[in-house]
Amino acid sequence: xxRLISVIVLNEHGVLARISGxxxxxxxxxxxxTVAPIPESDFSRLSIVTNGDERVLEQIVKQLHKLIxxxxxxxxxxxxxxxxxxxxxxxxxxxxxxDAILKGYNGSVANSxxxxxxVMVVDDASRIDSFLKTVKKFNPIDIVRGxxxxxxM
Amino acid sequence: xxxxxxxxxxxxxxxLEGVEVVFGYPGGAALNIYDETYKQDHFRHIxxxxxxxxxxxxxxxxxxSGRVGVAFTTSGPGFTNAITGLATAYSxxxxxxxISGQVGRALIGTDAFQEIDAVGISRACVKHNYLxxxxxxxxxxxxxxxxxxxxxxxxxxHIDIPKDITAEIGLFEYPNExxxxxxxxxxxxxxxxxKKAVAAIKSAKRPLAYIGGGAISSNAAEPVRKLLAMxxxxxxxxxxxxxVLRDDDSLNLGMAGMHGSYxxxxxxxxxxxxxxxxxxxxxxxxxxxxxxxxxAKIIHVDIDPxxxxxxxxxxxxxxxxxxxxxxxxxxxLNSDAGIDPSLYAxxxxxxxxxxxxxPLDFDDSExxxxxxxxxxxxxxxVGDEAIISTDVGQxxxxxAQFYPFNxxxxxxxxxxxxxxxxxxxxxxxxxxxxxxxxxxxxxGDGSILMNIQEMMTAMADDIPVINIVLNNNFLGMVxxxxxxxxxxxxxSTDLSLQPDFAMLAASFxxxxxxxxxxDEFKKALKEALDSKKPAxxxxxxxxxxxxxxxxxxxxxxxxxxxxxxxxx
Ligand SMILES: Cc1ncc(C[n+]2csc(CCOP(=O)(O)OP(=O)(O)O)c2C)c(N)n1
Numbered sequence: 015x016x017r018l019i020s021v022i023v024l025n026e027h028g029v030l031a032r033i034s035g036x037x038x039x040x041x042x043x044x045x046x047x048t049v050a051p052i053p054e055s056d057f058s059r060l061s062i063v064t065n066g067d068e069r070v071l072e073q074i075v076k077q078l079h080k081l082i083x084x085x086x087x088x089x090x091x092x093x094x095x096x097x098x099x100x101x102x103x104x105x106x107x108x109x110x111x112x113d114a115i116l117k118g119y120n121g122s123v124a125n126s127x128x129x130x131x132x133v134m135v136v137d138d139a140s141r142i143d144s145f146l147k148t149v150k151k152f153n154p155i156d157i158v159r160g161x162x163x164x165x166x167m
Numbered sequence: 168x169x170x171x172x173x174x175x176x177x178x179x180x181x182x183l184e185g186v187e188v189v190f191g192y193p194g195g196a197a198l199n200i201y202d203e204t205y206k207q208d209h210f211r212h213i214x215x216x217x218x219x220x221x222x223x224x225x226x227x228x229x230x231x232s233g234r235v236g237v238a239f240t241t242s243g244p245g246f247t248n249a250i251t252g253l254a255t256a257y258s259x260x261x262x263x264x265x266i267s268g269q270v271g272r273a274l275i276g277t278d279a280f281q282e283i284d285a286v287g288i289s290r291a292c293v294k295h296n297y298l299x300x301x302x303x304x305x306x307x308x309x310x311x312x313x314x315x316x317x318x319x320x321x322x323x324x325h326i327d328i329p330k331d332i333t334a335e336i337g338l339f340e341y342p343n344e345x346x347x348x349x350x351x352x353x354x355x356x357x358x359x360x361x362k363k364a365v366a367a368i369k370s371a372k373r374p375l376a377y378i379g380g381g382a383i384s385s386n387a388a389e390p391v392r393k394l395l396a397m398x399x400x401x402x403x404x405x406x407x408x409x410x411v412l413r414d415d416d417s418l419n420l421g422m423a424g425m426h427g428s429y430x431x432x433x434x435x436x437x438x439x440x441x442x443x444x445x446x447x448x449x450x451x452x453x454x455x456x457x458x459x460x461x462x463a464k465i466i467h468v469d470i471d472p473x474x475x476x477x478x479x480x481x482x483x484x485x486x487x488x489x490x491x492x493x494x495x496x497x498x499x500l501n502s503d504a505g506i507d508p509s510l511y512a513x514x515x516x517x518x519x520x521x522x523x524x525x526p527l528d529f530d531d532s533e534x535x536x537x538x539x540x541x542x543x544x545x546x547x548x549v550g551d552e553a554i555i556s557t558d559v560g561q562x563x564x565x566x567a568q569f570y571p572f573n574x575x576x577x578x579x580x581x582x583x584x585x586x587x588x589x590x591x592x593x594x595x596x597x598x599x600x601x602x603x604x605x606x607x608x609x610x611g612d613g614s615i616l617m618n619i620q621e622m623m624t625a626m627a628d629d630i631p632v633i634n635i636v637l638n639n640n641f642l643g644m645v646x647x648x649x650x651x652x653x654x655x656x657x658x659s660t661d662l663s664l665q666p667d668f669a670m671l672a673a674s675f676x677x678x679x680x681x682x683x684x685x686d687e688f689k690k691a692l693k694e695a696l697d698s699k700k701p702a703x704x705x706x707x708x709x710x711x712x713x714x715x716x717x718x719x720x721x722x723x724x725x726x727x728x729x730x731x732x733x734x735x
Contacts, residue, residue: 024349027298028286039291069476076473082295082315085349 016045017071018093018164021060024083025051032081033060042066042074046097046139046161057085061164063139091166097139098160103152104130112152119145130155138162168340173302173333174203177266180309182209183341186237188228188599189213190221192248194241195281196268199333204239213599213628216620218245220592222252222323223618226261227596230579231554233386235316236263236596242270243281246327247288251586253323254292258583259407260384262321264312265289269298271331285327294322299329302337314345319352320471321384352470356487356495364442364466364483365499369506371440371464373514374400377423380407380582381445381469387411387490388575391444394493398500399508401518403431405446406567407582414571420518421527424452425718426564429525429727432718434518435460436725443467445489448478449583450720458723468492525716525729527568533685535709538562538637541688542569545607545635548692553605554597556580558590558614560644562637564714566609588617594632595625605633605696612638612662615703622675625701633695633702636668639710647713650734672703681705711735 023029030049037044045063052059064074071089078087103112105128112133116122121135135145139162146157171179177200181189188211193201204212215221218240225236236256240249246267256263269275270282286298295315297308305328312324368374382391388411395402395418403423404411412419421428423435435441441463446452453459456478467474467481468489475484485492500506529539542565546553555570556579557563563580572578579597581589594608615636625632639646642660649657672679678698680691688706695702713734716727 027300028290031287032290035290073473073477076477080471080473082347082350 015067015071016063016065017089018095018162019062019064019075019078020088020093020164020166021062021078021084022052022057022086023060023081024085025056025058026083029058029083032083033078036077036081037064040073040077042070048161048163061162063162088166093164093166095138095162095164096136097142097162098134098136099142099146100124100158101133101146101149101154102130102156103133103149103154107152109152112149115145115148121145168338170336171339172199172336173305173328174199176302176305176337176339177309177328177333178203178207179339180306180341181237182207184235184309184313186210186235189237189239190215190224190228190596191239192218192221192241192245193239194245194268196242196270196330197239197245199330200239200266200268200328213595213624215592215595215624217618218248219251219588220618220621220624222249222263222265223255223589223592224596224599225263225265226252226256227556227579227593228600229256229261229263229596230593231576231597232600233576234262234600235313236261238263238265239267240265241268241281242285243283245281246285247283250288250292251588253289253325255581255584255586255589256323257292257294259380259581260321261323262316263323264316265323265325267325267327268333269327269329272300272329273331275329286325289325292323293325294320296325296327298327299332302332302335305332305337306339306341310342311345311347315350319350353486354470354488354491356468356485356492358495360483360485361492361495361499364485365496367440367464367466367483368398368400368442368500372511373438374440374442374511375434375438375463376400376402377405377435377441377443377446378402378408378411379405379444379446381489382408382411383575385445385470385489386575387445387493390490390493390497392416394497397497397508398506399511399515400442401434401511401515403427403434405449405452405582406580408446409567410572410575410577413573420522422567424449424724425454425720426568426714426716427718427724428527428568429716429729430518430521432716432724432727433521436723437517438463441465443469443481444493445469447474453478454718454722454724458725532709536683536685536688536706538565538708538712539569540685541635541637541706541708542566542609544685544688545692546571548689549605549607549696553577553607554579554594554601556590556594556597556606556608558608558610558617559585559587560611560614560642561639561647561712561714562609562611562643564644565637568714587614590614591618591621591632591634594634595621595630598630598632608632608634610634610636611643612636612640612665612668613642615668619671622672622677622701622703626676631699631701633692633704635692636703636705637708638668638705639708639712640665641710644714650713651717651728652719668703668705672701675701677701677703679703679705681707683707
């Protein structure tokens, strides 16, 4: 089962290593992990997407709590989940239809050079999946996904 | 506030924490710390002969005294040698603070001489760790380290301090209190949960207390004994709990698990309510979890929420300090009609039958010494005040089965990790904590060689502990598995070639004996006790004695191998 976990931790030396080490050491999955400081505070927020059965998920939450710098673990909430993706497409491609696709996904052209354009979309992770499938026909030369950021409601 | 350098801050902080002894080993990155150690006179420093032993000694000190143990090492290999000690203490929830030197900040990340990512390595085997990054944060970090080590579920904390910080001068103000918004252990049990648990106890027909090492960490032996006495609920203990109940307590069914008593394992299998008091359902206890306490509801009291429902689902989870929660349970039990111990009399009768059916026993012999006899005899000679440590293997299990432990903190053994080499240094730590008590380390001919150099520490610092080597010329426990499950192929377990342990003891300046008969053993032990010197008694025992009963790994705990006919 896919699960979203939002963790608030003290912004101290090595805290990310503690969390990723916990997942690696206990054999838990990380589908994505993003982290950034919370403005005007001593804390950072991590957005973790993981999967596993109920028992494993319960342990993940408890083990996260157990880490000394963990302030809060939010998991049983409804979340807004958004992920960003950047896609680099060569200018040599035929862009017919790209506009319509971007519109459908609330995307835009983020930048361009004399060889390629970079388009971006922000959406939930499953919609990003289908967007990336759709733009395959433009033969992208690079794709970067940002990992989910989540906010509890 | 005063101006101190980093090393003086460490020394001053230890004074304020009431530290009376540090076990350690110096080196380049720790030179400043050791210079300050030389100048001060409020704590004793004991130079062990290996950093692993320094941490085990701090661990033995902590287990025997209930206080926080402290160790020092230098950087690089000095630190990596300490890791087994940290892992051992972490698995058994022992409060320790390890302070290691690190290369100077300017060198960190450059692969400098004796540089290693110490906090990266220790992270997985400590409760918490710190790399000190400025002199300003040093006092707070030491304060937090001691606090974290001894509160909540206790455990080791590691502080790595760059060398330049140990020389840098800063303002020293030791905080009176710790303020950590992210670390707040729960001590009191939720009263609604306690009500529910007590209702379950009152309606149970076959309740059983399952007591773990948490009962020792939380100093809960007294309330636990009271609870059992007032309710008449029988109990099993884990390896880590031995001593919580008196050995001869009629409610005490003995140790449970892989080498547990028949009665203990059957009680778990037949109970209808299992009351877990500071135990964590380790696989050496549960065997096949699907069959473990199958017909029982589970009350699980633990200070660590992550222990609850990790292995076995708890019907009544209670997070809290065990002593506090047990007192809450007793108050609740006493609230209305109280509890009538005769309620469970039929259940106790059943258990008495289990006890009588297969008591823990052994075939004594006049021809060759039996390890079980040696252990029982030792208890008779040294009395109730002696503190017992062990190494790991058959001898450890025999001690757990046959030594009559009667008080908490009397038995020091590496349960969670099963660390060979623990016994001698832990005994040193215990003897330092309790110098008036006799301290005996039961060990094997394999294990003793893993930290034998500590005989030198014992001599140098006048710490007279007695090592009883139950010598079977084998890595006995592994040999036993090879006998039972690998058709007697004794791959790399024959230790026929070995040193003369008596001479070895003498070469360190201690006393040594090699004994083969009951009389020789009794005489040697008495002499060793009288000598007030570190001692090794090399006891030649039956080579092929097995530890029984035995639950094969992964089997249901009611499927015990009870005799070794055809397996010797
Ligand atoms: C450091 C370490 N290495 C290996 C083991 C695996 N092991 C468990 S018991 C044992 C044999 C111990 O032999 P000995 O100390 O002679 O004790 P005995 O079993 O004969 O009583 C071994 C090798 C261990 N527990 N710890």
